[in-house]
Amino acid sequence: MGRRFRRWAFGTGILWLAAGQAMAQAVLEPPYGLRWGDSPEKLIAWATRHSLDITISLPGDQPAMRVVKIEPKKGFLPETQAAAVEGRFLTGKLYELTVHYFDPEASADLMESRFDALRKQVATEHGALLTNQQQRKVADQFVTRTQSFHREPVKGLFLLLAFTEVEDLLRKSKEARFSLIYRNDNFRNELLKALKAP
Secondary structure (H helix, E strand, C coil): CHHHHHHHHHHHHHHHHHHHHHHHHHHCCCCCCCCCCCCHHHHHHHHHHCCCEEEEECCCCCCCEEEEEEECCCCCCCCCCCCEEEEEEECCEEEEEEEEECCCCCCHHHHHHHHHHHHHHHHHHHCCCEEEEEEEEEECCEEEEEEEEEEEEECCEEEEEEEEEEEECCCCEEEEEEEEEEEEHHHHHHHHHHHHCC
């Protein structure tokens, strides 16, 4: 009886752990109706429906990699304040999606307030974010300030929110941009293993 119960408890624990990991992966599905493992065609079809510009990069040193960047001629992506979205595909399967936020009409202070609003929204939806780095560097009359935060509910599956502000001390001007990166390193590692397999 005791042995049977232990087996049942162990099996239930494994199922609970697997379900928790699946839920975390589902929570961190990329935006725009995409899923991990989707082909570039899905992102391209979405861009075509909205008449957005599409740039496809094929890195020479990584023949299995495709980088698809989508952006409007001007303004923002549909129903967002994002200026571009960039998908990374290994062997034709999505493992990383980055949403870029920049606006030539907005001041650096306004961009920082948009960044703070997005950080709060991401924390509300996905849980508390941990601080990665906050630093300030001065070089050649430029001050660069960066800050980044991340959330990793399951090892290898994470969100990264990164902000950069560059101030030109000579011209007394500054600009800022930020990005939200969805990345599934677990899936990427599986793809790399399959790629290296004989």
